[in-house]
Amino acid sequence: MVKQLKAIRDEVVVSMTASTKTDDPARAFGGRPVVEVAGVDKVYGNGTVALKEVDLTVGEGEFVSLLGPSGCGKSTLLRVMAGLGEASSGTVKWWEQDYQVVGGKGRKLAFVFQNATLMPWARVRKNVRLPLDLAHEHGEDAEARIDQALEMVGLSKFGNAYPRELSGGMQMRASIARAMVTEPNLLLMDEPFGALDEMTRNRLNDDVLRLWKEKGWTVVFVTHSVYEAVYLSNRVVVMAARPGRVVEDVRIDAPYPRGAEFRVSTEFADYCRRVSLALEKASAQGEEDH
Numbered sequence: 001m002v003k004q005l006k007a008i009r010d011e012v013v014v015s016m017t018a019s020t021k022t023d024d025p026a027r028a029f030g031g032r033p034v035v036e037v038a039g040v041d042k043v044y045g046n047g048t049v050a051l052k053e054v055d056l057t058v059g060e061g062e063f064v065s066l067l068g069p070s071g072c073g074k075s076t077l078l079r080v081m082a083g084l085g086e087a088s089s090g091t092v093k094w095w096e097q098d099y100q101v102v103g104g105k106g107r108k109l110a111f112v113f114q115n116a117t118l119m120p121w122a123r124v125r126k127n128v129r130l131p132l133d134l135a136h137e138h139g140e141d142a143e144a145r146i147d148q149a150l151e152m153v154g155l156s157k158f159g160n161a162y163p164r165e166l167s168g169g170m171q172m173r174a175s176i177a178r179a180m181v182t183e184p185n186l187l188l189m190d191e192p193f194g195a196l197d198e199m200t201r202n203r204l205n206d207d208v209l210r211l212w213k214e215k216g217w218t219v220v221f222v223t224h225s226v227y228e229a230v231y232l233s234n235r236v237v238v239m240a241a242r243p244g245r246v247v248e249d250v251r252i253d254a255p256y257p258r259g260a261e262f263r264v265s266t267e268f269a270d271y272c273r274r275v276s277l278a279l280e281k282a283s284a285q286g287e288e289d290h
């Protein structure tokens with residue numbers, strides 16, 4: 001229970017706020033850097049080198065996916081970007097500043113885990129309210145934000161339900177609503193739809209893209225799926241394992257909004273092929289280096 005509460009708390013909100021080279025893909029998308037990882041290594045206590053010299057800049061308004069073989073450090077990198085796990089060396093900046101000095105309006109971050117990590121004993125509305133309770137935000141404004149978040153994820157009618165009464169997809173929606181009430185600018189999602197069936201996953205992909213556009217989020221999204229990464233992202237960052245590192249940064253230049261037509265287009269197939277090849281290469285590199 002303590003572990004579960006910790007996971008919920010970790011996810012809920014890390015409220016805070018966070019190289020400007022011209023050939024940087026983040027720059028090309030137009031926004032200023034929201035999170036900048038430079039020369040980051042991460043060595044766990046047991047000696048596992050989870051990340052080695054990782055450089056990654058995500059610009060404002062980008063949708064970046066992290067893709068790579070199991071164990072290549074995607075979650076570790078995301079947690080470092082969330083300030084949930086410290087880098088062993090290198091630097092991380094949020095909105096061009098340190099973790100400590102960021103926070104407040106225009107500089108908030110929220111994290112969504114693979115499992116919805118809802119409190120099973122609390123109704124959906126109470127779950128969604130949790131970050132506001134933790135921030136001691138009450139009153140009409142808070143209630144309005146909860147209403148809006150529930151509406152945006154299509155759960156207006158389920159505020160009084162318990163998580164066990166919802167499908168897996170609806171539970172993920174509740175988890176996204178909980179991240180939304182904090183009005184984040186940077187949303188970090190760790191394989192949020194990995195456990196869902198394809199139809200539900202596709203639908204949630206569309207929901208996230210819609211919200212990304214409406215809310216002006218910057219998103220970093222971990223996935224194992226080439227298709228999901230290509231469908232959602234303007235950049236797919238491919239990582240290799242042992243040690244975890246970035247090996248390719250593929251720009252997906254297809255215009256938004258993307259929908260069913262994009263999924264069946266040759267353009268989509270071409271990007272998927274390209275990313276699959278990069279992934280194969282990354283997997284082979286991990287094996288060789290081991």
Ligand SMILES: Nc1ncnc2c1ncn2[C@@H]1O[C@H](COP(=O)(O)OP(=O)(O)OP(=O)(O)O)[C@@H](O)[C@H]1O
Binds near residue numbers: 046050071072074075
């Ligand atoms: N708390 C920890 N202590 C020690 N080693 C860890 C810890 N967390 C992760 N690792 C190791 O660090 C490496 C990277 O793990 P991480 O979970 O970041 O990879 P991943 O790419 O997200 O994997 P997956 O795709 O399977 O979720 C792995 O070898 C993993 O076993």
